[in-house]
Structure formats: C-alpha cells, structure tokens
Amino acid sequence: MKIEHLVEQIYRKNSFLCIGLDTDLERIPNHLLNEESPIFSFNKAIIDATQHLCVAYKPNIAFYEAYGSIGWEALRRTIEYLNEFYPEIFTIADAKRGDIGNTSYRYAKAFFEDMDFDSITVAPYMGRDSVEPFLSFEDKHTILLALTSNEGAFDFQTKKIGERTLYEKVLETSISYKNSQNLMYVVGATKASYLAEIREIIPDSFLLVPGVGAQGGSLQEVCKYGMTENVGLLVNSSRGIIYASKDHDFAIAAAKKAKELQDTMAKELKKKN
Amino acid sequence: MKIEHLVEQIYRKNSFLCIGLDTDLERIPNHLLNEESPIFSFNKAIIDATQHLCVAYKPNIAFYEAYGSIGWEALRRTIEYLNEFYPEIFTIADAKRGDIGNTSYRYAKAFFEDMDFDSITVAPYMGRDSVEPFLSFEDKHTILLALTSNEGAFDFQTKKIGERTLYEKVLETSISYKNSQNLMYVVGATKASYLAEIREIIPDSFLLVPGVGAQGGSLQEVCKYGMTENVGLLVNSSRGIIYASKDHDFAIAAAKKAKELQDTMAKELKKKN
Numbered sequence: 001m002k003i004e005h006l007v008e009q010i011y012r013k014n015s016f017l018c019i020g021l022d023t024d025l026e027r028i029p030n031h032l033l034n035e036e037s038p039i040f041s042f043n044k045a046i047i048d049a050t051q052h053l054c055v056a057y058k059p060n061i062a063f064y065e066a067y068g069s070i071g072w073e074a075l076r077r078t079i080e081y082l083n084e085f086y087p088e089i090f091t092i093a094d095a096k097r098g099d100i101g102n103t104s105y106r107y108a109k110a111f112f113e114d115m116d117f118d119s120i121t122v123a124p125y126m127g128r129d130s131v132e133p134f135l136s137f138e139d140k141h142t143i144l145l146a147l148t149s150n151e152g153a154f155d156f157q158t159k160k161i162g163e164r165t166l167y168e169k170v171l172e173t174s175i176s177y178k179n180s181q182n183l184m185y186v187v188g189a190t191k192a193s194y195l196a197e198i199r200e201i202i203p204d205s206f207l208l209v210p211g212v213g214a215q216g217g218s219l220q221e222v223c224k225y226g227m228t229e230n231v232g233l234l235v236n237s238s239r240g241i242i243y244a245s246k247d248h249d250f251a252i253a254a255a256k257k258a259k260e261l262q263d264t265m266a267k268e269l270k271k272k273n
Numbered sequence: 274m275k276i277e278h279l280v281e282q283i284y285r286k287n288s289f290l291c292i293g294l295d296t297d298l299e300r301i302p303n304h305l306l307n308e309e310s311p312i313f314s315f316n317k318a319i320i321d322a323t324q325h326l327c328v329a330y331k332p333n334i335a336f337y338e339a340y341g342s343i344g345w346e347a348l349r350r351t352i353e354y355l356n357e358f359y360p361e362i363f364t365i366a367d368a369k370r371g372d373i374g375n376t377s378y379r380y381a382k383a384f385f386e387d388m389d390f391d392s393i394t395v396a397p398y399m400g401r402d403s404v405e406p407f408l409s410f411e412d413k414h415t416i417l418l419a420l421t422s423n424e425g426a427f428d429f430q431t432k433k434i435g436e437r438t439l440y441e442k443v444l445e446t447s448i449s450y451k452n453s454q455n456l457m458y459v460v461g462a463t464k465a466s467y468l469a470e471i472r473e474i475i476p477d478s479f480l481l482v483p484g485v486g487a488q489g490g491s492l493q494e495v496c497k498y499g500m501t502e503n504v505g506l507l508v509n510s511s512r513g514i515i516y517a518s519k520d521h522d523f524a525i526a527a528a529k530k531a532k533e534l535q536d537t538m539a540k541e542l543k544k545k546n
Contacts, residue, residue, distance in 0.1 A: 022376075062372060062379035068349060068387060069342040076341060096372050098396060099335060100423045103295075106335035114341060123371060123396045125418055127425025145398055150373045152400025155446055159434045166429065166439065173428055 001118045002139055003206070006090050007230050009055045014266040016231055017258060018056035018092065018208065020238025021046070021078065022063050027243050029250050039067070039074035042250075044081055046242055049251035053258040056090040056234050057082060058208075079115045090234070091118045092208065096145065098123040098130045105133035112140045119143055121186060121208070124170045128177055135179035141206075142183055146170050146198070149188025149211030171201045184208060187226070189217020189235065195225030206232050212261070213240030219261070223268040231269070237261060274391045275412055276479070279363050280503050282328045287539040289504055290531060291329035291365065291481065293511025294319070294351065295336050300516050302523050312340070312347035315523075317354060319515055322524035324359050326531040329507050331365040331481075352388045363507070364391045365481065369418065371396040371403045378406035385413045392416050394459060394481070397443045401450055408452035414479075415456055419443055419471070422461025422484030444474045457481060460499070462490025462508065468498030479505050485534070486513030492534070496541040504542070510534060 010016050021043050025033070028042045035041040047057065059078060064071035082091055097107040097120065104122075111120045112134075119141035122134055134142040147157055147167040157167040164172065174183055187198055189211035198207075207226055211217035212235050219235060226233055241261075245253035283289050294316050298306070301315045308314040320330065332351060337344035355364055370380040370393065377395075384393045385407075392414035395407055407415040420430055420440040430440040437445065447456055460471060462484035471480075480499055484490035485508050492508060499506055514534075518526035 060372075060376055062370070062376045062383070066379045066383040066387065068383070069345040072342040072345045096370070096396070097335070099333075099367075099369050100421070103333055103335045106339045110335070110339040110341070114339065123369070123398050125396050125398045125429060126369075126421050126423060127428030127430070129423050129425040131425070148373070148399050150399060150402050152402040152404070155400030156398060156439065156442065157400070159439075159442065161432045161434055161439070166432075166434070169429065169432065 001090055003230070005088070006055065006206070009088055009090070010231050011269070013052065013055060014269055015053055015055055015262045016233050016235055016265055017054040017261050018058050018234045018236040019046070019050055019054045019241055019258060020094070020210070020236050021057055021059040021242065022238045023059075023242070024063055025067070027246070029246050029248065031248060037074050037077065039064070039071065040077040040081075043074070043078045045251040046254050047082065047086070049255040050241070050258045051086050051089060053255065053262045054089075056092055058092040058094045058236055058238075060238065061093055061095040076115060079117060083116055092143065093117040093120040096121050096123050098126050100126070101129045101133055104130050108134045108137060112137045119184065121145065124174065131174065132178050135177060135182045137182070140182065143208050144170065144174055144183055144185050146185040147187050147191050147194055149190045149217065153188065153191070168197070168201060171198065175202070186210065189219070189222050192218060192221035192225055195222065199226065199228070204228055204230065204232060206234060208234045208236060210236045213237040219264055220268070227268070227272060235261070235265070274363055276503070278361070279328065279479070282361055282363070283504050284542070286325065286328055287542055288326055288328055288535045289506050289508055289538055290327040290534050291331050291507045291509040292319070292323055292327045292514055292531065293367070293483070293509050294330055294332040294515065295511045296332075296515070297336055298340070300519065302519050302521065304521060310347050310350065312337070312344065313350040316347070316351045318524040319527050320355065320359070322528040323514070323531045324362060326528065326535045327362075329363040329365055330355060331367045331509055331511075333511065334366055334368040349388060352390060356389055365416065366390040366393040369394050369396050371399050373399070374402045374406055377403050381407045381410060385410045392457065394418065397447065404447065405451050408450060408455045410455070413455065416481050417443065417447055417456055417458050419458040420460050420464050420467055422463045422490065426461065426464070441470070441474060444471065448475070459483065462492070462495050465491060465494035465498055468495065472499065472501070477501055477503065477505060479507060481507045481509060483509045486510040492537055493541070500541070500545060508534070508538070
C-alpha cells in the first residue's frame with residue numbers, strides 16, 4: 001500500500017487506530033471453541049465489527065506461532081480475509097524479525113509476498129544488512145523498533161552513544177539505508193514525551209505507537225508531540241479492544257471500545273485542522 | 274538439557290559442531306521434491322548421516338516460515354524426530370525473537386514447551402522483560418545476540434556506550450537478569466579477535482558461533498580466544514555442510530564436510546588437554 005492511500009483512509013474514517021489481533025484461545029469466548037478455526041472465527045468477527053473504526057490490523061505473530069501449524073493457518077486465513085474484503089486496510093505483521101541478509105530476505109518473502117502483509121515490524125540490533133532486505137519490496141513498509149513501550153527499553157535503547165541515545169542512533173542511521181522511504185518506526189505511547197525529539201530526526205515518518213490502553217500511555221500526549229502534517233501516527237490498542245467481553249457480545253463490545261478511541265482521534269484530527 | 278550433558282557429549286564425540294538446517298526447497302536435491310514432505314526428508318537424511326559428528330542442530334526458523342503451515346509442519350516433524358531418535362543432541366531454534374513480556378512468553382512456550390527445543394536465539398534490543406520470560410524455563414537455554422557475524426553488526430553493536438561497546442553492555446547487563454544461568458550468547462566467528470575481551474565479561478558461558486565457512490570465519494581463531502575449561506563453544510556451519518552436493522549423494526557429501534570440521538575440532542580439543 002502506498003502511504004497516500006493510508007493517509008486518505010485516515011481522513012475518511014477520522015481514525016488512525018490500529019487494532020492488535022493478539023488472539024489467545026484462553027481469552028476468546030467459550031462458544032467459539034467449537035468452531036472449525038476458533039482463532040479465525042474470532043478475528044473475523046472482530047474485524048467485521050470494527051473495520052469502519054480503524055485503519056490497520058496488527059496480528060501479533062507470537063500468538064499464532066504458539067499454536068504451530070494450526071495457528072499459522074489461522075493467520076493465513078485472517079490476512080486473506082482482510083486482503084479480500086477490506087483491501088483498503090493497512091496490515092502489519094508484528095513479528096519483530098531481523099537476521100543476516102539471506103535470512104531476513106526469507107522473512108520478507110514470507111510476510112510480504114506469500115501472505116501479502118503491507119508491513120512488518122523489524123528489530124534493528126543486527127544493523128543495515130538485516131533491515132535492507134525488507135526495504136527492497138515496493139509499497140511494503142518496514143516498521144523498525146526504535147523506542148519500545150516496555151520497561152526493558154531503558155536497558156539499552158535510552159543509553160547514550162556519544163551525544164545520542166541508542167534509539168536516536170537507530171533513527172539516524174536507518175535514514176541512510178537503501179530505500180529508507182519504506183521505513184516506519186515503533187515508538188511506545190508510554191514514552192510520549194520523547195516524541196518531540198524523535199520528530200526532529202524523522203519529521204515525516206509514520207510511527208506505530210503501542211502502549212495506549214493496557215500499558216497506560218496517553219493518546220493526547222502522543223498526538224501533541226507526534227502528529228505531523230500527514231498525521232504520521234498509527235496508534236495501536238490490542239487487549240483493551242479485543243477482550244472487552246468474553247461473552248456472545250464480544251464483537252459489539254470490541255466495537256464500543258474501538259469507537260471510544262476513534263472518537264478521541266476524531267477530536268485530535270479536528271484540533272489539528 | 275543440562276549443560277553438563279552437552280559438555281559430556283562434546284567430549285564423547287570430540288566435536289562442538291552445530292549444523293544449521295537452513296533448508297531451502299530451491300537448493301535441495303530435485304529427487305526429494307516428489308516426497309510427501311521434501312523439507313523433512315532432506316533434514317532426516319542430513320541428520321542420520323551427520324549426527325555422530327555434531328552435538329547440535331539449529332533449524333533457521335525463517336526458512337520454515339517462508340513455506341507457511343507446510344514449513345511449520347516440517348519443522349515440527351524435524352524436532353520430533355531429533356527428540357525421539359537422538360535425544361542427546363542439543364537443539365536450537367534460530368528464531369531471534371524478543372518482544373514485550375506477555376508476547377515473549379508466548380514465543381517461549383511455542384519453542385520450549387510445544388516443540389521442546391533445548392534453546393532459542395533471542396534479540397536483546399527490548400531489554401530485561403523481553404528476555405526473562407525465556408529464562409524462566411528450567412534446563413532450557415536462551416541464546417542472546419551479542420556480536421553477530423554480519424557487516425551490520427558495526428551499525429550499533431560495536432558503538433561505544435561510555436567505556437563499553439553496546440554488545441559488551443548487553444553481556445554485562447544480561448548477567449543481572451533473573452535466571453541468567455540459562456544464558457548463552459551469539460558471537461560471530463568473523464569477529465573472533467573480540468573473543469578475548471568477551472571472555473573477560475562472561476568467562477564460562479557457552480557461545481554459539483556462526484560465520485565459520487560461507488561467511489569466512491576461522492575455527493582456529495575462535496578456539497584460541499573463545500575456548501573455556503568446559504569448551505564453551507558451539508560452532509555452527511549451515512550451507513557449507515548441508516548443500517555440499519545437490520545430487521543423490523547429498524547426505525554423504527554433507528557428512529564428509531562435517532567430518533572435516535569435526536577433525537579440526539578434535540585437534541583443538543586435544544591441544545586444549
């Protein structure tokens with residue numbers, strides 16, 4: 001997907017919400033467990049109920065891998081369903097991959113070609129030749145971890161390398177990678193106050209922002225410091241939306257939670273214009 | 274697997290060779306493509322022909338993911354075969370995972386419980402709470418990326434944070450993680466000269482050393498600077514062994530290549546004692 005189509009969708013829906021599909025058999029409604037593919041049935045119901053309120057879905061690949069080939073098949077059906085029925089929606093494989101060149105290229109082919117995701121999250125630790133294989137796919141996006149939403153982010157990411165922190169170094173260095181126009185970055189909502197400085201290094205790039213909701217980040221703060229001319233934000237919520245209810249009304253309850261976030265987003269977009 | 278069983282195996286076989294199962298349908302012999310599961314058939318033949326010469330196998334998960342649920346099923350059959358017929362062999366899921374706590378725990382369950390691998394490779398960028406979920410499994414080992422064998426390692430890993438480089442900081446910090454006795458580290462053979470300093474920080478930990486062979490690292494250098502009282506090394510070769518021939522003799526050719534490395538390893542072990 002081209003960035004302009006994502007931006008166009010954001011303005012049309014008045015939303016920059018990404019819904020995380022962290023689908024867990026222990027947390028989905030019991031009545032779905034008798035379905036042929038409970039994971040896919042859950043995802044389909046959530047997607048159908050919320051697709052008008054969000055612009056992106058982000059399956060967390062760990063949750064699918066945990067169920068082996070069954071989980072993998074459910075992931076494939078989910079992405080195929082999205083691509084067939086809601087092709088305007090931006091899809092993110094939250095996989096946090098990254099390896100030597102020939103291996104990264106395998107991951108890129110799996111997620112971009114075989115499954116046709118629009119984007120994938122990638123860890124930067126192994127540097128240029130672990131990231132560039134992902135960047136070489138046209139109209140596909142590589143979402144590099146910069147400053148993550150968890151406590152462990154302070155172990156290395158915020159440590160100083162000369163004048164810069166490691167995550168700033170990641171931002172700066174990645175700009176020089178081949179096809180860096182295909183880069184986006186993960187910046188946690190729990191660290192929204194860092195966004196002003198981040199925007200000095202990458203003024204226009206899209207940011208995927210986890211940590212609103214279950215992890216406690218503030219949507220208003222994220223918008224205040226992170227929003228750009230083109231919005232430049234995809235704010236993710238996973239558990240807070242998809243597990244709003246464990247009953248037959250789970251999809252309606254999820255839509256209600258998504259609507260609350262979308263309402264706030266609409267206000268922020270109005271404020272901007 | 275307990276470390277002492279790995280060490281015992283190393284001395285019994287006079288080998289610290291790990292064989293990387295980077296199984297690629299485009300590189301395996303054509304006659305296998307008619308088999309029900311070409312990937313598993315290839316792996317089984319390689320394993321049967323080389324298991325007396327090595328102490329570990331390391332499937333590179335990207336290569337399996339690239340084939341979706343078929344690849345995933347082949348991976349499962351491979352690990353089940355290893356665990357049933359060669360339970361003394363150390364198994365490594367080369368997955369380079371790492372995410373927020375609840376997600377890392379999912380990956381750990383998938384690879385340690387569901388598939389019963391002995392170990393997994395993990396990326397350190399997200400810090401403590403992304404690594405500790407892996408460390409909490411008894412007799413399972415977390416192989417943290419420290420200094421990787423690729424060119425991109427110089428982007429961030431060798432950059433200075435105060436007196437230390439980032440990879441040294443990763444080594445130092447990880448020692449304070451809960452259950453850090455379950456840690457091993459990836460250190461590329463292409464950077465063997467760094468091993469002396471690495472051994473000052475982690476004198477006894479096992480190192481998984483990729484980059485001998487196709488990537489050009491020297492086995493003798495690795496042993497000179499990296500070997501410990503308990504050997505402390507697993508030296509990996511993937512493509513150099515498994516793709517030694519594309520003909521009907523592929524397994525024999527692989528064993529021949531493995532034997533060459535094992536011969537050198539036997540000499541190094543003799544030198545040590």
